Amino acid sequence: MQIVANAESVQLQAKLFRGFGDSARLGILQALKNGPLNVTEIVAITGMSQSNTSNHLRCLRECGLVAAEQQGKYALYRLSDDRVGDLLATAESLLSDVARGIYECTRYNLPRDISQEQV
Amino acid sequence: MQIVANAESVQLQAKLFRGFGDSARLGILQALKNGPLNVTEIVAITGMSQSNTSNHLRCLRECGLVAAEQQGKYALYRLSDDRVGDLLATAESLLSDVARGIYECTRYNLPRDISQEQV
DNA sequence: TTTATGTATCATAATATGATGATATATTAT
DNA sequence: ATAATATATCATCATATTATGATACATAAA
Numbered sequence: 001m002q003i004v005a006n007a008e009s010v011q012l013q014a015k016l017f018r019g020f021g022d023s024a025r026l027g028i029l030q031a032l033k034n035g036p037l038n039v040t041e042i043v044a045i046t047g048m049s050q051s052n053t054s055n056h057l058r059c060l061r062e063c064g065l066v067a068a069e070q071q072g073k074y075a076l077y078r079l080s081d082d083r084v085g086d087l088l089a090t091a092e093s094l095l096s097d098v099a100r101g102i103y104e105c106t107r108y109n110l111p112r113d114i115s116q117e118q119v
Numbered sequence: 120m121q122i123v124a125n126a127e128s129v130q131l132q133a134k135l136f137r138g139f140g141d142s143a144r145l146g147i148l149q150a151l152k153n154g155p156l157n158v159t160e161i162v163a164i165t166g167m168s169q170s171n172t173s174n175h176l177r178c179l180r181e182c183g184l185v186a187a188e189q190q191g192k193y194a195l196y197r198l199s200d201d202r203v204g205d206l207l208a209t210a211e212s213l214l215s216d217v218a219r220g221i222y223e224c225t226r227y228n229l230p231r232d233i234s235q236e237q238v
Numbered sequence: 239t240t241t242a243t244g245t246a247t248c249a250t251a252a253t254a255t256g257a258t259g260a261t262a263t264a265t266t267a268t
Numbered sequence: 269a270t271a272a273t274a275t276a277t278c279a280t281c282a283t284a285t286t287a288t289g290a291t292a293c294a295t296a297a298a
Binding site: 007009010011012013014015016017018020021022023025026027030063064065080081083084086087088090091092093094095097098 | 128129130132133134137140184202203206207213216217
């Protein structure tokens with residue numbers, strides 16, 4: 001009997017979610033929902049630096065959330081699986097109901113300048 | 120026209136995923152899949168310290184992933200919404216197909232001692 | 239072959255996150 | 269009222285993660 005999944009599996013799953021758990025990566029995934037894009041396009045859309053974009057893409061690729069295909073000098077990226085889109089959609093739906101709570105989640109989060117600390 | 124969701128919404132969603140993106144919190148969520156638990160039970164199941172458990176529970180609560188109800192001196196926690204369980208299930212399914220990739224995701228992750236670095 | 243373009247890699251510095259121990263608070267039991 | 273139990277909070281340190289800038293490595297164009 002095991003009430004919770006084994007530790008290793010939990011770690012893997014946490015890792016998977018961490019792929020989504022950064023606004024830079026999530027921005028990339030959102031962009032790819034609409035279809036494949038090359039790195040230059042992703043850089044343009046997200047406004048991130050090229051190296052940062054590339055670093056995050058590597059993470060996403062190694063974590064299995066996106067797949068890449070070399071096309072001449074371009075690297076075309078796309079979501080690796082429909083379930084990636086599913087997760088995004090479910091999260092969006094859930095979010096619309098709990099957004100207020102998320103805003104108030106102070107312990108781990110948002111850049112300082114966003115919180116309007118009441119003195 | 121906006122190709123990607125606005126930055127604020129992406130931040131919120133990333134935050135939501137980050138709720139799942141830590142093995143301590145994910146372990147708690149997994150445990151709660153089987154039904155409500157109080158803090159003492161969660162501490163026992165996860166083996167984490169009481170304060171650490173409580174800190175993570177706060178995060179989960181404030182992020183809207185779990186709900187708490189005071190019962191005498193016990194605080195009963197449960198998943199706040201079916202979609203939380205849905206996300207866990209979808210992730211598990213996706214994971215079974217991409218587990219290998221996740222293992223190899225080196226840039227951001229796993230405790231050092233787990234990777235078996237080939238020299 | 240030189241130059242320009244697209245992408246990847248790496249070291250580093252800044253920041254965010256997580257675990258711990260001490261302590262506070264609340265509820266129940268004696 | 270005192271003690272015991274259940275939970276929450278907080279400061280702090282260690283660690284992990286992120287963004288950046290420099291640079292390398294391709295591919296394609298001139």
